[in-house]
Structure formats: C-alpha cells, structure tokens
C-alpha cells in the first residue's frame with residue numbers, strides 16, 4: 001500500500017493510474033477507521049481498479065467550539081486496517097499542505113440543503129466538507145467516490161456540488177453499518193464511556209420505533225417525529241439536538257412520510273453529539 005503525504009505525490013500517482021486506463025475509487029475519511037469505513041473501502045474495491053483512501057482531519061469543517069483537537073488520530077492503526085481490504089494508496093496530508101499560506105478559495109453550497117439539520121447547527125461545516133472533498137476529487141481524479149448514509153446530508157451536499165461544478169465523478173452512498181446492538185458506527189463513539197454507549201442505543205431504538213409505526217400504517221410526519229422524541233426523551237442522558245423528517249434526497253419538508261422520506265436525528269449523549277437516520281424504504285431498515 002502506497003502512503004502519500006504531499007498533494008503532489010497523490011496527483012502524480014493518480015495521473016499514472018489514469019494513463020494506464022485504471023478506474024479510481026476515492027474513500028474520503030477523517031481516520032479512526034471502523035467497520036463503517038471498511039465497508040466503504042470494500043464497496044470501492046469491488047467497483048474500481050484502484051482504491052485511494054484519504055485520512056485527514058479537516059480543520060476547516062470544524063467550528064471554533066467543536067472537537068477538532070480531540071478528534072481521534074490513529075494513523076498507524078488505520079493503515080493496518082486499510083491493508084486488510086486492501087486499498088492501493090492512502091493519502092494522509094498535513095493541514096499546512098492542504099491549506100498553504102494564501103489559501104482563500106472555498107466551495108460553498110448555498111442552497112436550502114445546507115440550511116437545515118447539521119448545516120443549521122454547524123455553521124460553515126458543509127463549506128469545509130465541500131472544499132476538502134473537491135480538493136480530494138481533483139487530486140485523486142476519482143471516477144467513483146464513496147460516502148456513508150449515516151452522514152446523509154453530506155451525501156446530498158456532495159451530490160449537489162459535484163453536479164453544479166460538473167466534477168466527473170459518480171457518488172455512491174453505502175448503507176449505515178451498526179454495532180450488533182444497533183449503535184451506528186462512528187469515530188465519535190470513542191468519546192463515550194461504556195455506560196454512555198449503552199445509553200446511546202436509544203438513538204437506533206427511536207428510529208426502529210418510528211419505522212415500526214410507519215410499517216404499521218402511520219404516515220403522519222408530526223406523529224412519527226413525536227414517537228421518535230418520546231423514545232429519546234425517556235433516556236435521561238440524551239439531549240435532542242434535532243429530530244427532523246424530509247424527502248430524500250431533495251431534503252424538502254414532508255407532511256406524509258413515504259419510502260423516500262428520511263428521519264434524521266442528532267442527539268447529545270453527555271458531551272458526545274451523535275447523528276443517525278433511517279430512510280423509510282431504503283437499504284438501511
């Protein structure tokens with residue numbers, strides 16, 4: 001597995017691979033890799049000749065009071081996991097090489113899709129994501145890029161700027177990977193104590209309850225949200241950030257839930273902010 005730290009090295013590698021006629025799959029990550037990430041890597045492995053993973057805790061997508069400093073960094077461990085897939089190359093740059101002195105160009109997705117859910121709570125977050133993902137797509141010359149459904153709004157935003165900016169890449173959304181008891185895999189799960197992790201099961205429980213109600217014929221959006229909130233409210237350590245229902249992928253408000261609706265939640269368990277979602281007719285049931 002090749003390891004590149006400098007953008008120029010990745011650029012040269014992907015240039016050569018493209019010249020050799022290879023298709024390239026990109027899996028952007030911030031590291032602290034778990035089974036969710038490895039599922040993305042395997043999806044890329046199946047579809048593409050060359051798989052490039054990036055491991056970069058991107059400073060520009062974190063707000064001033066967010067967890068940039070605390071975000072887990074475990075590059076050696078990550079590489080061992082990537083070798084099991086295997087991936088062909090990993091890109092692990094320094095912030096100063098991605099954002100050198102004088103850097104002042106950002107990708108800003110300026111539509112309604114960034115003004116709700118996490119976009120409303122984390123100002124500037126999607127501008128940071130769109131900027132780094134655009135850079136990674138340019139450097140890797142990816143034909144295919146892979147993102148997890150857990151960050152469903154991110155997938156919507158990425159699809160939007162890829163389409164708006166005519167970036168020649170196809171976006172693949174891979175279903176949420178959960179721990180056996182239901183907790184969605186996330187690098188941020190590492191922040192929680194064993195007790196908090198147990199309490200965090202309330203997120204997937206609330207979504208399951210909502211889905212059950214839908215399957216039993218309840219399609220009223222307000223009622224589905226109420227059911228979700230009631231389950232979350234019963235856990236004393238859970239503080240709801242949002243419980244919202246939209247059409248997917250348009251992210252427009254819905255009164256009546258159907259199979260292309262998404263129920264998305266963000267909940268604090270202690271100090272850890274977790275997100276999860278269900279698409280009612282989707283792969284992640």
Ligand code: PAF
Pocket residue numbers: 028029030056058061129132133151154
């Ligand atoms: O989903 C993430 O881990 C990040 O937002 C991404 C896509 C790697 C960009 O930094």
